Amino acid sequence: MTEELTKYGDFEGLRAQAVALRREGLSRRQIRDRLQLHNNVLLNRLLEGEPAPEWTKRPRAKDDLRARARELRLEGKTYDQIQVELGCSKGSISLWVRDLPKPPRRSREDASAIARRGWEATLQRREAERQETRNAARQETASLSNRELFLAGVALYWAEGSKSKPYRRSERVSFINSDPDVISVFLAWLRLLGIPPEQLKFHVNIHETADVPEAEHFWRNHTGAAASRFGKTTLKKHRPLTIRKNVGGNYRGCLAIHVLQSADLYRRIEGWWYGIVGAALSPEPQIRT
Template identity: 55%
Template sequence: MCPLLKVIKAEAANFRTTSIRAGHARAGEATRSCGRSPNAWRVGEGGVNACSKTAAKTELRARARELRGEGKTYDEIVEALGVSRSSVSLWVRDLAPPARPRRKPDWGPYRERTRLAREEAKAAARAEVGCLTDRELFIAGVALYWAEGSKSKPYRIDESVIFVNSDPDVIEVYLAWLQLLGVDPGRLRFRLMIHESADVAAAERYWAELVGDGSAAFGKTTLKRHNPATVRKSVGEGYRGCLAVKVLNGADLYRRIEGWWCGIVGVGKRRQRESPA
């Protein structure tokens, strides 16, 4: 080999060895300064070393946890720091979610619209009824009694005509029906049933004024014993108990009522069978 070529190869090998040793020396210095292993040391193209990157990431993590403590969401932290959502989740997932006060919804406008719609529907339906003929009131009264009145059972024959309800409007319709049937008002007896914790005297006055009869037609009020463990909704000034209306010597009337109801049921069944499928 040419002596000159040997000299060039020797110089090149020496240069490579010197460069490698210098790189190892710099890696050792970086390891001592930032606490990382020599294998983790790398020199980037822009001159930014791993130690600087670690310091920046540590600062971002601390800032992310600080923002989370202030009640920021993941998206707000991502936007503020310019990092990925996965990094934010890794940094702050051990922190409790921020407590956010719930805004109480304003139901006022919705309830007002619902109230107006309800009143409009009721007014329209009331207009559809118009005036009732005697036959229409008769049919309505039969159905009303069979729904709310006392009924004889196969195992307990009782042909009494007793109607009980707490709704004063229902009571007035029932009394109008009895009047239509020609029942003498002198045959009617009334009895109040009410909880003992209510204003009994006020309730007695209310029902007496409603039926328009003297106190002689009213029997002794039945008081229901108050049970503190029971949560009752029917309380307050609007609670007046239930009024029982009995027709004396009503066996014959009861048999007619039962027959009328059977007639209504028969017509209903026949219409059901004849209606197209």
């Protein structure tokens, strides 16, 4: 420090310059560069007791929560009680109030009840965050061009549709899925390709212990297809030792969609897919924004 003062001159004179610059609104870095100081300890001494200008203070999104958490802690609230009221994590609460006195101990039953409410509040907050993220993402794809739907349909078919194998040649467009939304997108894609309704055949695949008539009725309504377009339902035999999770009122099995006379369409789908693969994997991908 003495060597630095010898280099920079009188301490009081240097402090007067630093304080004057600080009051002009300069940041620490600006003062350091203006006075050509390279010793942070000396700079701290020169600016001791001098508040930073407002523009250098970073606003913190959780300042209000922190202030409220401290108020609740001073009222004798536990971390769990503060979490219930504010919906923030106990880790953050601990950082905000750790210098404050601890409230008196509570009974185990009271502590458990408060902890449960705190966890429920945390789960609600997390679910709200999930929904906010999902809704924001949904807006990003709320509208599709025909080409975007076309490409999405090609990828969807190649992920979920039947494919010809070297050991089992079958150039036929068949698609099966249990998700009604996936079925809707696939049917929209077929309409985009100009496939007429009379070229489609449907089959329900479902476990024999389910409500088969209700499932058949659901898929007919969902697709809007005539009953004559539905073939015989395929029933999966019940195995008593198997623990099934796809049960309940929302279980409606899978819907298989077959496009009749579709060998040429299958070959085009295969070509479209490998065109996408080639464009994506080429050294200079042919991607248009």
